[in-house]
Structure formats: structure tokens, C-alpha cells
Amino acid sequence: MIAFGWDQLQLWVSALFWPFCRLLAFFMSDPILGHKNVSSQVKVGLSLLLAFLLAPNLPPMPDIPLISWAGLGVVVEQLLIGMSLGMVMRITLAVVEMAGEICGMQMGLAFASFFSADTGTNSQVLSRFLSLVTILMFLALGGHLMVLELLASTFSRLPVGQFGFNPEAWNQLARHGGSIFLSGLLLALPMVGALLIINLAMGILNRVAPQLTVFSVGFPATLFVGMLLLTVLVGDLGQFLAGLLYQALHFMQALIEGLPG
Incomplete structure (x- = not known):
């Protein structure tokens, strides 16, 4: 007869529960794998399945009671790790969305917006x-x-229950957000520069010939030039996005290596 007590049951539950917290925090904060259109039940089920598959190959869990202040600290630790990795992907996607917002405003498509369920705002x-x-x-x-x-x-690089983070890693995460937003501005810069020249030309034309209906001419002109530039931009968009995504993956790896205190 196989007998087990509370200590053995707690060991089995902790081997599954703490990895589950890290995985669930990542799926809840990641904008792609944890998209808002994916139901919470699917995210919880996927996190539980991955935790169950990874549990046999994980390092030994710390000997900490689940229902204790130390156990709560381990849960917070796992949530911070998962959310920090998901935030990297969220920043990367926000950069592309920001470039689209800037280009759309310059093209005169600011009114062409609709409610986005993943952000909770109009996009x-x-x-x-x-x-x-x-x-x-x-x-x-x-x-x-x-x-x-x-x-x-x-x-394996950030074992459960290490209780220590490198403060410089959070600083690197903030700096990465600034550098990657610069990439988004560079993506929108060609269209913004060309459309700004058109708007300046329309403004000068309006001052020279006020009797002309410049506004009725300027909007179709900026929209046509914007669509033309967007067609040209799409040709190199794949290479830019691939570099942006690989940059995000490399930073995630660097963040994992820099997080241990």
C-alpha cells in the first residue's frame, strides 16, 4: 500500500503550481500568444499543460510551504519573471502600432478607427x-x-525561489523600450517626412491663392501619396519586422541572463 502525507502532497503541488504561475503571467501579458481574443480558460489550460510537461525536467523546488508568507513571495517572484518577459513582446508590438498611428494621422486616416478589444481603446x-x-x-x-x-x-537559469533580482535588469528593460520605440519612429519617418512636405506645400499654396479650395485638394493628395508610399514600404516591411522580432528575442535572452541577483 502506497501512503503519502501532507509533505509529499505539498511537494507535488508546488512542483506544478509555481511554474504554472510563471507561465500564466507570461501568457496574460504577452500580446501575441496571450491575445485578448483568446479566452482566459485557454490561457489557463495552456499554462497548466506546459507546467505539467515541464515539471519532470525542472530543478528541485525549494522546501517552502505553499501557504506561508515565503510561499507568497515565491508566487510574486514567478509573476514578475513571467510579466517581464511578456512585456518585452508587448513593447515590440506597441512600436509597430505606434508607427501605424503616426502614419495614419499624417495620411488623414485619423477618423478611420474602430474599437480594439486587445487594447480596450480605439485604434x-x-x-x-x-x-x-x-x-x-x-x-x-x-x-x-x-x-x-x-x-x-x-x-534552469532562474530557479524557483531564488529571491533576488538584479536591479540593473529592470533598467535595461526600460532602456530597451526607448531604443525599440526609436525603431518605430524610423519606420514611420519616410512617410511622415514626405507627407509633411506635402502639407507644407498645401499651406503655402493656401496663403498664395486663398480662393482655391486647397483643403479639398490636400486631403486626396496626402491620402494618395500615403497609399503610394505604403505600397513601397510594404516591400521592405518583412525584413524590418523580422529584425525587430529577432531583436526582441535576443533581448529576452539577455534579460533572462541578467535577472539573477
Whole structure:
């Protein structure tokens, strides 16, 4: 007869519960694998399934009671690790959406917006288009598999219950957000520069010939030139997005290595 007590049961539950917290925090904060259109039940079920598959290969769990202040600290630790990795992907997708917002405003498409369930706010059509292209590019390049592999490797590089983070890692995360937002501005810069020249020309023409209906001419002109530039931009968009996604994956790996205190 096999007998087990509370200590053995707690060991089995902790081997599954604490990895589950890290995985669930990542799926809740990641904008691609944890998209708002994916139900919470699916995210919880996927996190539980991955935790069950990873549990036999994980390092030994700390001898900490689940129902204790130390156990609560371990849960907070796992949530911070998962959310920090998911935040990297969220910043990357936000950069592309920001570039679409800027280009759409310059093209005169600011009114063409609709409610986006994943952000909870109104988003422009061009921003939504670039966001969908980025998600499809991420899946086509196998980025979801790379992210899951990185996430599984965190349990060996960041063991459960280490209770210590390097403050410089959070500083690197903030700096990465600034540098990657610069990439978004560089993506929108060609269209913004060309459309700004058109708007300046229309403003000068309006001052020279006020009797002309410049506004009725300027809007179709900026929209036509914007669509033309967007057609040219799409040719190099795949290479730019691939570099942006690989940059995010490399930073995730660097963040995993820099988080231990």
C-alpha cells in the first residue's frame, strides 16, 4: 500500500503550481500568444499543460510551504519573471502600432478607427493592419516556438525561489523600450517626412491663392501619396519586422541572463 502525507502532497503541488504561475503571467501579458481574443480558460489550460510537461525536467523546488508568507513571495517572484518577459513582446508590438498611428494621422486616416478589444481603446485602421502583419510574421518565423523555448529555459537559469533580482535588469528593460520605440519612429519617418512636405506645400499654396479650395485638394493628395508610399514600404516591411522580432528575442535572452541577483 502506497501512503503519502501532507509533505509529499505539498511537494507535488508546488512542483506544478509555481511554474504554472510563471507561465500564466507570461501568457496574460504577452500580446501575441496571450491575445485578448483568446479566452482566459485557454490561457489557463495552456499554462497548466506546459507546467505539467515541464515539471519532470525542472530543478528541485525549494522546501517552502505553499501557504506561508515565503510561499507568497515565491508566487510574486514567478509573476514578475513571467510579466517581464511578456512585456518585452508587448513593447515590440506597441512600436509597430505606434508607427501605424503616426502614419495614419499624417495620411488623414485619423477618423478611420474602430474599437480594439486587445487594447480596450480605439485604434486606427493602418495601426491595426501593421499589428496583424507583425503577428503573422512572428508566427511565420516560428517566433512562438522560440519564445516557448526561452520560457522553458528560464527555470534552469532562474530557479524557483531564488529571491533576488538584479536591479540593473529592470533598467535595461526600460532602456530597451526607448531604443525599440526609436525603431518605430524610423519606420514611420519616410512617410511622415514626405507627407509633411506635402502639407507644407498645401499651406503655402493656401496663403498664395486663398480662393482655391486647397483643403479639398490636400486631403486626396496626402491620402494618395500615403497609399503610394505604403505600397513601397510594404516591400521592405518583412525584413524590418523580422529584425525587430529577432531583436526582441535576443533581448529576452539577455534579460533572462541578467535577472539573477
